[in-house]
Structures are given as structure tokens and as C-alpha cells.
Amino acid sequence: MLNRLLRPNVRALTPYDAETTMGGIRLDANENPFPWPAGVAEKIAGGVEFNRYPDGKAAALREALAARLGLSGAEVLVGNGSDELIQMVLQAFGGPAQALLIPTPTFSMYGVAASVTDTPLLEVPLAAGGQALDLDNMLRLCRENPVSVIIACNPNNPTGALFPPEDITRLLRESEALVMVDEAYGEFAGAGASMLPYIREYHNLLILKTFSKAFGMAALRLGYLCARAEAVALLDRVRPTFNVNAFSQKAGLAALEFSAVYEEQIAVLTAETEKLYLGLKALPGVKVWPTRANFVLFQPREAARWGEALRERGFAVRVFGNLPVLGPCLRVSAGTPAENEAFLRAAAEIQASAPAHEF
Numbered sequence: 001m002l003n004r005l006l007r008p009n010v011r012a013l014t015p016y017d018a019e020t021t022m023g024g025i026r027l028d029a030n031e032n033p034f035p036w037p038a039g040v041a042e043k044i045a046g047g048v049e050f051n052r053y054p055d056g057k058a059a060a061l062r063e064a065l066a067a068r069l070g071l072s073g074a075e076v077l078v079g080n081g082s083d084e085l086i087q088m089v090l091q092a093f094g095g096p097a098q099a100l101l102i103p104t105p106t107f108s109m110y111g112v113a114a115s116v117t118d119t120p121l122l123e124v125p126l127a128a129g130g131q132a133l134d135l136d137n138m139l140r141l142c143r144e145n146p147v148s149v150i151i152a153c154n155p156n157n158p159t160g161a162l163f164p165p166e167d168i169t170r171l172l173r174e175s176e177a178l179v180m181v182d183e184a185y186g187e188f189a190g191a192g193a194s195m196l197p198y199i200r201e202y203h204n205l206l207i208l209k210t211f212s213k214a215f216g217m218a219a220l221r222l223g224y225l226c227a228r229a230e231a232v233a234l235l236d237r238v239r240p241t242f243n244v245n246a247f248s249q250k251a252g253l254a255a256l257e258f259s260a261v262y263e264e265q266i267a268v269l270t271a272e273t274e275k276l277y278l279g280l281k282a283l284p285g286v287k288v289w290p291t292r293a294n295f296v297l298f299q300p301r302e303a304a305r306w307g308e309a310l311r312e313r314g315f316a317v318r319v320f321g322n323l324p325v326l327g328p329c330l331r332v333s334a335g336t337p338a339e340n341e342a343f344l345r346a347a348a349e350i351q352a353s354a355p356a357h358e359f
């Protein structure tokens, strides 16, 4: 009945079903598997006045982030997860008269945000077997359509590919769009991978970051965006007034004080990701994509059977039924060293028990 009253673009939507796995060995959501550094929880537990509204502008957290990144507080915006910031970017710069351009395959939330904001979505298949942006086709679509936002996830989820800064700067120079680089996995890609040093140079560059992955705070929903002050001020117009709760603001501040511990965890996870890559690559019949993030995309001959067999053994991994360009794939996140060893043993078993027609 109420369907008639809905905005037309919402009528066609189905709720995005992000599956949250409980129990077993969770290698499906690219989270940091380690417990919080000792002391972080103690730091944020006290001192929150739960009966009062939080600082809607999250001034202390923005200043602390800015100081760490060599920016000013006016060049940082925080969100209830970077998901909220993606939606805010399209609320401010999308809509039916513009378009969002993304490479594919990439993070599915961009398409979801395009749908709810009624923004037409243009997708350009990745080149080089999923490892490179097809810049010529992206820029051609920018000339032929009113593209106002381009999103490049870097390193890309789910492929793990890292696009070089020259590719991003070409989009920044040759399109008239905002170019948002989603660096959710940037901490794993090492020095020199981030576009942060380019912020002052390009007024149309937005950089998206999150506390959900390297900083182990997926449950708290805390993301941030860095850009020139003009872009931040425009985005601030659509920000819900109290979008980031007081607890998460404190957690972000505390995490910044413990960055040395997170650096160690990141180093371990990067080495563990390499182990997963090499272990999977050693299995006959399994195709593996090089990665600069904390996960590995791979393609056994029977992806669905593998997903099922892993699940039976207690492992949750992400199963993609049919990715654009690449086909059926699985994505495994780096867990603790013990979890990854167990995963590779299970993978070897599953590979060895392959029906004969897989070869």
C-alpha cells in the first residue's frame, strides 16, 4: 500500500543485505582480527557524558586527525563509518541530473549509495585482467555524460589492485568531476600509496579513510574524509548534525595515541596476506590476484563448491557468484597467523578433493 507513496527510485530498491557472520573463523569482511591494544578500551570507557549530545562537529577528533596528517581541521570531515560519507558525497554532488562513475568490479556500497540518492551509475570494467583502471574509457564517459563524481577504491576491494598516483592525477586533471579515492585499505599498501600528499594541489580530490579496517574498529562506525576546505564545507551541508556519537569520537582519539601498536599489527597482517597469496598460488588450478590490501582474491575452478567446503570446515570467506570481468571468485581476509595457517590447510584439502573434471 505505502509503495505508492515512495520516491520512485526507492520503489526499485531491495535492502542491502550485508551478512554479518557470527562464530567460526571470520575471514570474510577484511577486519583486523587482533584485539585492541591494551589500554585503548580503558581510555574510552570513562568520561563520556551519555546524557548529553556529542560535539556534532567532532572538533577534537578532526583536529587530532588533521595534526597527524599535516592538514587543518577544516580539511577533515568525520562520518558514521565511511559508508555515511559516501552517501553524503552523493547527496551533495549526485542526484538524477548528474552521474557517478566507478570502475568495476569494486566495493558494492558505491552502487547502493547511487541508488538511494537517485544518481545514475556508470561502470567501466577494469583493464588488464582486473588490475588497472581503463582511463581512456573512463575519461570518454566523463566527456559524454554529466559525471560529477568518480570513485576509485585504492587498493581496490575486492581485487586488491593498487592504482598508481599518475592514474588518479590524470582523472583529477582531465575530468571535471570530483575524484574520491577510497583508501579504506591504504594503511596496508605502504608509504607512497596514499593520495594525501596531493590534497593541496587538487581542489577536486576527496580521500576517504576508515577506522574499520587497520584500526580494528568496524563495530564503532567511524570514517573520515580529507579534502580541501571548500569541499569539506560543501559536504558539511548534508551531514546529519550529530552523525558521530561521543563514544566513537573518543575511540578515534584513543586509537591515534596507540598508533605504534597498530603499525605492528599492520606489519603482521601485511606479511600474513603475502603468506595467503603464496599459499593459494601454490595450489594447482587456483588463480590468485596480486594484492596490496589485507585480503586476497582467488578463483578456484569451482568457486561455489569451495565456498561451501570452507563453510563446512568453519571458515567464513566472501563468495562472489559472478564478478564483472573476473567471474566467480572468493575473497579471504588475513586473520591471525594461526587462522591463516588453518585456512591454507583447509584450502589444500579442498583442492585435493576436487572432482576429476576440475582438472
Ligand SMILES: *Cc1c(COP(=O)(O)O)cnc(C)c1O
Pocket: 030, 080, 081, 082, 083, 084, 107, 153, 157, 182, 184, 209, 210, 211, 212, 213, 218, 221, 222, 223
Ligand atoms: C570496508 C570498506 C570501507 C569501510 O566502511 P566503513 O563504513 O568505514 O566501515 C570503505 N570502503 C571500502 C572499499 C571498504 O571495503
